[in-house]
Amino acid sequence: MPTVKPSTVLGRQLGEELRKFREAAGVSMAQAAETLDCTKGKISRIENGHVPVRTPDLIALMQAYGVEEPVSRERLAALARRANRRRREGWWHRYASVLSDTYVDQIEMEAICESVRTYQVQLIPGLLQTEEYGRAVTVASRAWRTPEEIDRFVQVRIARQKRLTDEAPIEYWAVLAEGVLRQQMGGPHVMSAQLEHLVAMVQKPNVTIQVLPFSRGAHSGMFGPYLLLSFPQMASLDLVLTEMPTGNIWMEGETEVACYRTLFDDARMAALPPTESLALIQRIAKEYRS
Incomplete structure (x- = not known):
């Protein structure tokens, strides 16, 4: 055991x-x-x-x-x-065969955290992915090879998204580089549906999405994706998860976490306001449909 x-x-x-x-x-x-x-x-x-x-x-x-x-x-x-x-x-225990320890840690932390702030440079974050988009990402990663493994991992990703809609949903704030919206996963039809899903998600009071357009140029947070998880009543417990090709890494030190708080603030200030971000998402979704 x-x-x-x-x-x-x-x-x-x-x-x-x-x-x-x-x-x-x-x-x-x-x-x-x-x-x-x-x-x-x-x-x-x-x-x-x-x-x-x-x-x-x-x-x-x-x-x-x-x-x-x-x-x-x-x-x-x-x-x-x-x-x-x-x-x-946890519900995720039955999927242990297709989950890394770090990914299990992430699901556990999402289950008890109060808010998630994330900056993404390449992919729609998992909590906002459609099933078709998530499947395209999973297949491209080559980490799961059999159809059964791919199906189970996609099921996990969809199950995670309940944290945005349950009785006590997390506050979720994502800043997406414009390239995230233009990097095709699964083809134009999948991308159009994915961006329409983002449009629907921002209607929820606990979800904020901003887009950092190419025109903004260089900024302090552009060097890699990360998640910042915060917990009720105890800011000293906040965590950062940095995403890397060789494996994700947790950071717990107060100095490190404070650094990422600053990076996220810089990213959201550089990004378009939520209403302008929504308009850009809708415009790019229309491009995929044309």
Whole structure:
């Protein structure tokens, strides 16, 4: 049976709360390590969300930190359960055979985040793709070879899109380089339908799409695609996912995340306003139909 890897963000949230309780109680890392009969390094990794917290360890730490209030104890216990089990319990688990670890992490984070901001230079982002466009991208990637693998991966991509329409949808803001709209995937018919889908999506109050036209020239965010995920009430948990041909990379450091926040702000300021972006999308969609 494969090891269940804890969710980074949930683990960090649990670790952050444990750190606050430890400091409020005046307990040093060395003293916490004595409680668990472990090294200070393990306490540090727990507080940074890099290792799971077993139930006996959590109980021992709460006792050492004087966490006696039932609501606080249950919140920490529930957070630990979610952090350690989310991958096993998520709908995406049944598609594990066609998903990389990084992609599973992305789906997990989308399931609990509050907002996603993304800049794309080549492709329509996955949460906005039609099935036909997503299939064309999947086939072109050559990462999935059999028809069954391709079908399953496309199913995952479509299932992810429910985060834009569920009871508590994420706030989604995409800045697309103009080349994204003009790079043909699947031919003119597929592209026309895809751009019409973008037109429909921007009618939703939680979806914003801007286009950065060729005429804008050089700008600070033009060097690669990325996603910036934000989480409720805790900006310190924000994450960046950079997309690369050899594999996507998560960035968690506050300095790195702050840099990408600035890059995204630069991109959206350089891009056309939403209404002008919509007009451009509609114009290019018409070109594909002609």
